[in-house]
Amino acid sequence: MAIFKETARKSSIAATLTLLFFILGVIPLLISNWKLISINREELESSLRESFVTTASNVSSQIADYIRAYRLQVQEFNPKNMSLLGSDVAGPVATPLLMKDPNILKIRLLNKSGKGPYTQKLNFQDPRVPEWEFEAFKQALQGRSYVGGPYYCGPDDVTILLIAEPVRNQEEETTAVVSVIVSLEPLVRILSDQSAGGTQVYVVDAKGNLLLHPKKTEMNAHRNLAGSAIVSDYLRTGGRLSTVRLFVETRDGKKTEILGSHSSISGLNWGVIIQIDKNIALASVNSMIKESTKWGILFALAAALAGIFFARWITNPIQVLASHALDVGRHQNFDKKIELHASNEIQQLADTFNFMTDEIKQNIENLRNAARENKDLFMSSIRMLAAVIDAKDPYTRGHSERVKDYALIIARMLGFSAIELERLEICALLHDVGKIGIEDRILRKPTNLTPEEFEIMKTHPDKGANILSQIAQLSDIIPGMRAHHENYDGTGYPQGLKGEAIPLLGRLITVADTFDAMTTDRPYQKAFTLEFALNRIRSMAGIKYDPKVVDAFSRACEEGKVSLHKPSRPRPQPMVL
Numbered sequence: 241m242a243i244f245k246e247t248a249r250k251s252s253i254a255a256t257l258t259l260l261f262f263i264l265g266v267i268p269l270l271i272s273n274w275k276l277i278s279i280n281r282e283e284l285e286s287s288l289r290e291s292f293v294t295t296a297s298n299v300s301s302q303i304a305d306y307i308r309a310y311r312l313q314v315q316e317f318n319p320k321n322m323s324l325l326g327s328d329v330a331g332p333v334a335t336p337l338l339m340k341d342p343n344i345l346k347i348r349l350l351n352k353s354g355k356g357p358y359t360q361k362l363n364f365q366d367p368r369v370p371e372w373e374f375e376a377f378k379q380a381l382q383g384r385s386y387v388g389g390p391y392y393c394g395p396d397d398v399t400i401l402l403i404a405e406p407v408r409n410q411e412e413e414t415t416a417v418v419s420v421i422v423s424l425e426p427l428v429r430i431l432s433d434q435s436a437g438g439t440q441v442y443v444v445d446a447k448g449n450l451l452l453h454p455k456k457t458e459m460n461a462h463r464n465l466a467g468s469a470i471v472s473d474y475l476r477t478g479g480r481l482s483t484v485r486l487f488v489e490t491r492d493g494k495k496t497e498i499l500g501s502h503s504s505i506s507g508l509n510w511g512v513i514i515q516i517d518k519n520i521a522l523a524s525v526n527s528m529i530k531e532s533t534k535w536g537i538l539f540a541l542a543a544a545l546a547g548i549f550f551a552r553w554i555t556n557p558i559q560v561l562a563s564h565a566l567d568v569g570r571h572q573n574f575d576k577k578i579e580l581h582a583s584n585e586i587q588q589l590a591d592t593f594n595f596m597t598d599e600i601k602q603n604i605e606n607l608r609n610a611a612r613e614n615k616d617l618f619m620s621s622i623r624m625l626a627a628v629i630d631a632k633d634p635y636t637r638g639h640s641e642r643v644k645d646y647a648l649i650i651a652r653m654l655g656f657s658a659i660e661l662e663r664l665e666i667c668a669l670l671h672d673v674g675k676i677g678i679e680d681r682i683l684r685k686p687t688n689l690t691p692e693e694f695e696i697m698k699t700h701p702d703k704g705a706n707i708l709s710q711i712a713q714l715s716d717i718i719p720g721m722r723a724h725h726e727n728y729d730g731t732g733y734p735q736g737l738k739g740e741a742i743p744l745l746g747r748l749i750t751v752a753d754t755f756d757a758m759t760t761d762r763p764y765q766k767a768f769t770l771e772f773a774l775n776r777i778r779s780m781a782g783i784k785y786d787p788k789v790v791d792a793f794s795r796a797c798e799e800g801k802v803s804l805h806k807p808s809r810p811r812p813q814p815m816v817l
């Protein structure tokens with residue numbers, strides 16, 4: 241659980257640093273990009289607004305000036321060969337006007353019968369030209385100045401304007417008509433020049449009919465654009481839009497946003513329309529947004545990678561520290577030092593940690609020494625107490641130490657742990673501590689005890705339990721000590737416990753106690769041999785002794801792990817404990 245918490249904390253630091261780098265790296269970039277895009281868009285729209293309004297106004301003025309100039313020239317035209325007027329004689333019109341201006345394609349002098357000389361630079365193939373000329377003639381003959389067109393002559397690939405003026409005599413009567421065909425190609429070129437970069441500039445009349453357009457195909461189509469949002473706005477307002485507006489048109493079922501403006505042409509019921517698809521107009525902004533997004537993503541990835549790198553740079557030493565601390569905690573490996581080779585606070589922390597482990601190691605060593613000394617002192621006290629007990633009876637001198645040795649041999653055969661062996665050692669040394677409370681005359685009696693004396697002797701396990709109960713640290717050995725005279729069949733004392741109900745330490749000490757009693761000289765018997773004592777003990781397995789304990793002891797004897805402390809000789813006599 242502790243390891244999990246450490247790992248979770250490290251992940252959190254790495255994630256936090258990565259997020260921090262991401263925020264610090266990307267947010268300012270996004271804000272600056274957003275501001276740049278916003279400024280760029282505003283400047284572009286402002287520039288577009290000024291450009292469109294200026295262009296529409298300029299184109300409008302140029303068209304008006306162009307046509308006005310030719311109308312004036314026609315009005316002021318004074319044919320040199322006036323004698324031809326009114327005659328039916330056909331012939332060239334010798335006029336400098338025609339010769340010097342390349343945009344005048346044809347000039348005619350017509351009498352009231354519609355006949356007269358003409359000169360032309362272009363032999364028109366378009367069959368509609370005579371019809372347009374006749375209409376112009378009729379209007380001028382009525383005494384009205386006439387402007388017709390623009391007309392796109394497909395076969396001749398030229399856009400023309402027809403201008404007709406009445407020629408009056410001194411009585412102000414119309415006697416003839418001057419009819420001129422003017423090329424509008426210079427105006428088409430102006431529209432074409434202004435239509436670069438997706439911008440469209442064209443001219444419509446008061447009904448929305450397309451008059452002039454840079455593309456010949458559009459001119460040839462004779463389209464009415466009144467349905468267009470921007471042309472409709474021009475027709476409704478009369479061409480007074482002094483800014484750029486956003487128009488929405490539906491083309492092929494898809495809505496399209498258009499930025500545009502328009503301007504009326506002075507002296508004519510025409511209007512110049514200028515427009516551009518918003519997506520094309522703001523293409524640079526859109527491109528900037530795409531570039532910004534692309535670089536933003538790349539920068540975000542770079543920031544995230546930098547965050548991960550720096551997070552690792554910071555958390556890896558911490559992980560080393562944590563791992564080392566865990567190693568020290570689990571294995572008390574105080575000799576291992578942290579080697580970071582850094583020059584920052586983490587290295588300072590590592591040095592402090594190394595110093596701390598040295599101090600802990602020293603303190604633990606001191607504590608261990610103190611504990612060892614305490615234990616030695618304790619065990620010495622136990623042995624001293626055991627020696628005091630044994631000393632009460634000269635025949636049992638060294639008895640407690642030997643019982644302890646035999647008991648430990650059996651316990652090792654049974655696989656006791658170190659703590660269990662330690663507990664058994666104390667229990668065995670003190671098993672007869674209750675004899676302190678038994679009168680010496682009974683303890684040292686060289687002959688068999690009377691029944692009354694034996695009853696007194698039988699109280700020593702309980703007396704021992706009472707003595708040891710004063711020491712809290714020995715509470716867990718009391719049951720074993722108290723049971724060292726219990727028999728496996730329940731015939732023992734002081735409680736008459738039976739079988740597994742007898743504490744194991746008690747069952748074990750019983751065998752060791754008996755073996756020592758049998759193999760040492762007593763007032764009532766001489767010491768038996770190891771083999772004799774072992775056979776006697778085996779014969780009582782399951783009756784007086786625990787068979788498992790007897791078996792373990794037998795194996796220990798067979799393996800040579802049990803040796804007597806002094807030579808003994810066999811004496812096949814009954815034994816009394």
Ligand SMILES: [Fe+2]
Nearest residue numbers: 671672724725
């Ligand atoms: Fe005893």
